[in-house]
Amino acid sequence: MELWYTHLLREKLDQDSLLVQGNRASALGALDAGVRFFAGYPITPSSEIMETMARELPKVGGVFLQMEDEIASICACIGGSLTGEISMTATSGPGFSLMQEAIGYAIMAEAPLVIVNVMRVGPSTGRPTAPSQGDVMQARWGTHGDHPAIVLAASNVVDMYRLTMAAVRFAQRFRTPVTLLADEVVGHMRESFSAEKAGRYRLSSGDFDFTENYSRPDLVREVHPPHQLGAFRHPHVTGLVHDETGFPTNDPQKSAEFLRELHDKVAHHRDELCLYDVKNEGRGRVCIVAYGSCARSARAAMDLAQHEGIPVEVLHLYTLFPLPVEILQRVARRVEFMLIPELNLGQYAREVRKMAEQWTTVISMGKIDGTLITPRELVDRVSDLVGKYENV
Amino acid sequence: MTSALDRFLHTDRLPHIWCAGCGAGMVTGAFLRAAAKLDLHKDTTAIIGGIGCSSRAAGYLDFGTVHAIHGRALAFATGIKMARPDFTVIVFTGDGDGAAIGGNHLIHACRRNIDITCILFNNSIYGMTGGQASPMSQEDDVSVTAPYGQAERSFDLCRLTEAAGATYVARGTAYAGRELERLIRDGVRHKGFSFIEAVSQCPTEYGKRNPPKGAIAMLEDQRDRSVSAKEAAGMTPEELEGKLITGLIYKDESAPEFQESYQRMVERVQQDFDGTS
Numbered sequence: 001m002e003l004w005y006t007h008l009l010r011e012k013l014d015q016d017s018l019l020v021q022g023n024r025a026s027a028l029g030a031l032d033a034g035v036r037f038f039a040g041y042p043i044t045p046s047s048e049i050m051e052t053m054a055r056e057l058p059k060v061g062g063v064f065l066q067m068e069d070e071i072a073s074i075c076a077c078i079g080g081s082l083t084g085e086i087s088m089t090a091t092s093g094p095g096f097s098l099m100q101e102a103i104g105y106a107i108m109a110e111a112p113l114v115i116v117n118v119m120r121v122g123p124s125t126g127r128p129t130a131p132s133q134g135d136v137m138q139a140r141w142g143t144h145g146d147h148p149a150i151v152l153a154a155s156n157v158v159d160m161y162r163l164t165m166a167a168v169r170f171a172q173r174f175r176t177p178v179t180l181l182a183d184e185v186v187g188h189m190r191e192s193f194s195a196e197k198a199g200r201y202r203l204s205s206g207d208f209d210f211t212e213n214y215s216r217p218d219l220v221r222e223v224h225p226p227h228q229l230g231a232f233r234h235p236h237v238t239g240l241v242h243d244e245t246g247f248p249t250n251d252p253q254k255s256a257e258f259l260r261e262l263h264d265k266v267a268h269h270r271d272e273l274c275l276y277d278v279k280n281e282g283r284g285r286v287c288i289v290a291y292g293s294c295a296r297s298a299r300a301a302m303d304l305a306q307h308e309g310i311p312v313e314v315l316h317l318y319t320l321f322p323l324p325v326e327i328l329q330r331v332a333r334r335v336e337f338m339l340i341p342e343l344n345l346g347q348y349a350r351e352v353r354k355m356a357e358q359w360t361t362v363i364s365m366g367k368i369d370g371t372l373i374t375p376r377e378l379v380d381r382v383s384d385l386v387g388k389y390e391n392v
Numbered sequence: 393m394t395s396a397l398d399r400f401l402h403t404d405r406l407p408h409i410w411c412a413g414c415g416a417g418m419v420t421g422a423f424l425r426a427a428a429k430l431d432l433h434k435d436t437t438a439i440i441g442g443i444g445c446s447s448r449a450a451g452y453l454d455f456g457t458v459h460a461i462h463g464r465a466l467a468f469a470t471g472i473k474m475a476r477p478d479f480t481v482i483v484f485t486g487d488g489d490g491a492a493i494g495g496n497h498l499i500h501a502c503r504r505n506i507d508i509t510c511i512l513f514n515n516s517i518y519g520m521t522g523g524q525a526s527p528m529s530q531e532d533d534v535s536v537t538a539p540y541g542q543a544e545r546s547f548d549l550c551r552l553t554e555a556a557g558a559t560y561v562a563r564g565t566a567y568a569g570r571e572l573e574r575l576i577r578d579g580v581r582h583k584g585f586s587f588i589e590a591v592s593q594c595p596t597e598y599g600k601r602n603p604p605k606g607a608i609a610m611l612e613d614q615r616d617r618s619v620s621a622k623e624a625a626g627m628t629p630e631e632l633e634g635k636l637i638t639g640l641i642y643k644d645e646s647a648p649e650f651q652e653s654y655q656r657m658v659e660r661v662q663q664d665f666d667g668t669s
Contacts, residue, residue, distance in 0.1 A: 037475060058661040063474045063654075068500040072467035075460065079440075079471020082458060083479075087471075105461050229456040230476055234434045236402075236451060238459035247405065247451070 017194035022160040023090075023187045026116055026180070027052035029164030030088050034215030035114065036062035037080035037087040039073040041095060044128040045184040046118035049090035070095035074102040074115070081111040082237055083229050086168060086215055090116040092184075093126065093135050096142070103177050104143030105239040107262065110224060112171040116164065116180045118187035119343075121370050130370030131184040133292055133343040139179045140321050146259065148266035150178045150273060151321040153291040157191040162201050163275075163318060166208065170273060173217040174265055175226060181320070183292045183343055185372060203318070204278040205327070222265035224258075266322050275318035276327055280311060286382050287313040287335040289328070289352060291320060294341040294373050301378035312382055320348065325355055332356035337385050341365040341373045397424040400434075402454050409448055411519075413599075413607025415566035415592030419513050420449045422569050422590070423482075426577040437480045438472050440465045442489035445520045446513030446592070449484050463493030466501045469508050477651050480580060483510045487528035488518045491547055495527070502556035502585050504650040509579045509586040512549065515594040523597030534601040553587040554642045560586035561642040566593060567614040568638065575640065584649045591636055 020028070027049045030038075038053040050066070057064040063080065067073040070091055077087040091099065096117045106113045119135045121127035126134075135142075139151045150170050154160045160182060167178040201208035219226075227235035227246045240248035241255040249255055266273065279302055290298040295316040305312045315331050317324060332338060338360050340349040346364030353362040365381055367373050401424070410416045427437075437455040441447030443462035450457040456479075460468040465483045473481045490498055490512045501508060517535060518524040525535040525542050528549070532541040554561045560582040564572030572590055579586035593599065593610035604613050614636065621639040624632060 037471070039471060058658045059665045061658055061662065065470065065474060067467065067470070068496055071464060072470070072497055072500070075464040075467035076471035076474070078460075079458075079468040079473075080475040081471075082468075083472055083475040085475045101461055102464065229438055229458070229472065230435060230479065234454055234456045236457045236459070238451070239461055240459065247402075 017192045019190045020157055020193035021048060021188065021190045022154070022157045022182060023048035023118065024052050025157045025160040025193060026090070026154075026164045026182070026187075027056065029161035030114065030168065031056055031060070033086070033165040033168035035086045035088045035168060036060065037077065037085040038062070038089065039065040039067050039076035039080070039087070040089050040091065041067055041070045041073050043070070043092045043095045045120055045187050046090045046092045046116065048187070049116055049118075070098040071102060074099040074106075074113070077113055078102060078106050078109070078111050081106070081113050082109075084231060086112070086172065088114040088116070088168075090118070092118050092120050092128070093122045093138075094124070096135060096138060100138075100142040101144075104145060104147060106177040107143070107147045108239045108241075109237050110175040110226065111177070112175050113177040114164065114167045114171050114180065115177060116182065118182045118184060120184050121368070127370050129184060131186075131293060131343055131372065132368070132370070133181070133183050133294070133347070134368075135181060136320060136342075136344060136347040139181055146263070148176065148263050149321045150174065150176060150266060150319075152178065152180045152275070152318055153320050154180060154182045154186050155292050155295040155316070156186060157189060157193055159318070160186065161193070162208070165214065166275065168215050169217055172215060174220055174269070175223045176266070181292065185293050203275055204281075205274060205276045208275070220265050220269055222261055222268060224261070270322050270325065273319055273322055274324035274327065276324055277316040277318070278327070278331070279314040279316070281313060282334055284311040284313040285335060286337045286339055286385055287315055287331050288339045288341065288378060288382070289315045289317065289331070290341055291317040291348070292343070294343065297373050297375050297378055298341065300375035301382070304375050305379045305382055308379065308383070310379070310382060310386060323351055323355065328352055328355045329359070332359040335360055338362045339365060339378070339381060339385065341367070341378060343367055343373070397421075397428060400424050400427055400454055402452055405452050408452055410445060411596040413593070413595040414445070415515060415594070416446050416449060416513055418566040418569055419446070419511065419572065419590040419592055420452070422564070422572040423511065423576055425573045426580065429573075429577050430580055432480055432580075436478055437482065438469070438476075439482045439484060440469045440472065441484040442486070442494060444486040444489045444518070445515075446486040447484055447489055463489055464497060465489065466494060466497040466508070466510065470501060470504070470506055473506055473508055473651060474654070477655070481508045482580065483508060485510060485512050487512065487514045487516060487526045491527045491549060498553065499556040502553050502558040502587065505557055505559050505584045505647050506650040507583055507585070509576070509582075509588070511576060511588045511590055513590050513592045514549070515592040515598060517594050517598040519594045519597045523601070533598075535598075549589050550587070550637070550641050557585070557647075558587045558642070559584035559644040559647045562587070562640045563589040563591065563636065563638050565591040565614040565618060565636065565638060567611045568618065571638065578640070582643070583645070584647060
């Protein structure tokens with residue numbers, strides 16, 4: 001398939017790589033993955049995604065809508081999705097909060113949808129241009145009721161491109177909304193971006209192939225028959241608990257089965273959904289478990305620590321939910337400490353602790369001052385842990 | 393008993409949930425007769441309801457139907473219309489769904505003049521949740537959340553939507569079913585945003601606390617208060633106090649429709665884009 005960014009590169013510049021901003025890379029990934037419907041509302045630090053879509057979608061005959069608020073944005077996307085369009089919106093914390101009710105609707109109605117949340121410091125208006133990872137649990141549990149969630153996290157510009165594509169694939173294949181989280185710094189940073197770099201995606205969890213039937217993949221078997229307007233004659237779509245006909249039911253057994261199946265379609269496919277990379281596997285007493293900008297710091301800290309004679313393992317998570325239980329437990333069994341740096345007060349560390357505390361000590365390293373966690377800070381914390389252990 | 397309109401109904405979903413004497417079925421009936429006259433195609437007609445008694449109508453109709461979330465039917469409908477311009481898109485909403493929680497979407501749908509027909513069932517009360525005041529409750533109306541009488545003023549939704557940019561604005565009543573049917577038919581035919589306020593009655597939650605009592609008396613009250621737009625033009629504000637101005641209130645066939653404007657923009661961009669690559 002012809003990738004959009006390569007087209008752009010050919011058009012604009014006669015060179016192999018280009019300096020691209022994270023938010024823009026997300027928009028390009030969306031276009032390459034077949035997103036042809038975008039509705040949004042401006043909000044810092046995500047607006048460049050919307051601006052890029054406004055510029056590019058008309059060129060390919062897609063629909064771009066600037067709606068009156070974030071609620072209308074996601075609802076318009078659901079409308080587009082119900083007709084079979086691959087739909088996406090992008091926002092930040094305050095807008096993400098406004099979207100929560102509709103996210104639940106998309107889960108219930110099994111309407112595929114991609115939501116990119118470029119996180120800023122909260123709560124409330126917070127610090128719109130400072131990086132944060134404060135929306136991790138909102139992405140998991142923001143909408144009401146028991147529900148599954150697929151949540152990805154980008155750590156650099158190339159990730160923004162590739163994980164937006166992955167989000168499209170997962171949304172279509174599982175027929176559910178998928179959230180891609182980026183911290184502000186990932187959305188706004190500019191990095192060298194090339195076809196070569198973006199096309200390859202080799203992770204410990206497996207290779208990722210973007211080329212084969214990418215945006216219209218087969219559905220997983222647990223998905224209910226799609227009720228698409230205009231295709232499935234005249235379906236009924238509702239946010240009420242319903243059965244496979246699409247019509248509401250109050251039958252206790254049927255409604256429990258339906259809700260259970262929504263969970264199962266995600267839970268049964270953790271192997272496919274959980275993207276991660278392990279570095280220095282089995283070579284340290286400490287494993288840094290990180291995602292987003294913190295994962296970059298962790299990778300740099302690994303090299304720095306190595307230089308200082310302390311082997312450290314790094315588990316870089318690209319999928320936060322469903323929880324990558326298997327890899328977390330495998331790592332937990334072999335290390336003495338799991339160190340979890342986050343730009344929040346330990347939201348994900350609490351999740352990891354539930355999985356891992358019977359085998360290892362899980363240590364949360366949270367930062368909420370709107371600055372990044374540096375490799376030096378991580379190495380100091382690791383030496384501290386290793387030193388303490390040696391003194392016991 | 394079957395009728396010619398059964399072909400538009402999921403008869404297996406009946407009986408409906410509405411109370412005896414409710415106007416929702418009468419408004420839905422007017423819609424069904426209009427649908428038959430228009431010969432709406434089931435595969436390319438999308439009906440979107442929000443949340444509330446009136447919005448439930450969508451679930452009984454055998455078209456492509458969406459029972460959306462509270463207040464957001466018009467936002468869903470905007471997405472559907474933009475993705476499928478060939479669809480006839482109709483929104484069923486109520487005075488709570490459309491004028492309170494969904495008020496912002498209503499004015500913006502009017503502003504865009506997108507080709508959607510919005511039928512707002514106005515029964516002046518939140519029926520499904522048990523009789524709370526709505527933005528369409530009149531001053532001094534009694535409800536469970538205004539037990540001493542409503543202190544707020546209500547909207548004039550037809551003036552609101554006209555000012556916001558709707559290009560077809562009409563008001564009908566459950567009482568005058570034939571007129572309502574005509575207004576809906578013409579609204580669906582109109583290219584642009586059509587707003588039809590269907591004044592309806594809720595004898596259960598509104599009628600039990602406010603005069604007149606009972607569905608028949610409430611319907612007669614709709615009749616007695618109705619003044620045609622033509623008559624109203626010659627009446628003073630004092631004479632119009634408490635009246636319902638009914639019929640076609642405003643129509644503009646020259647304003648650009650949003651989806652078509654968007655499509656023209658896309659064609660222009662694609663021409664330029666193809667020219668340079």
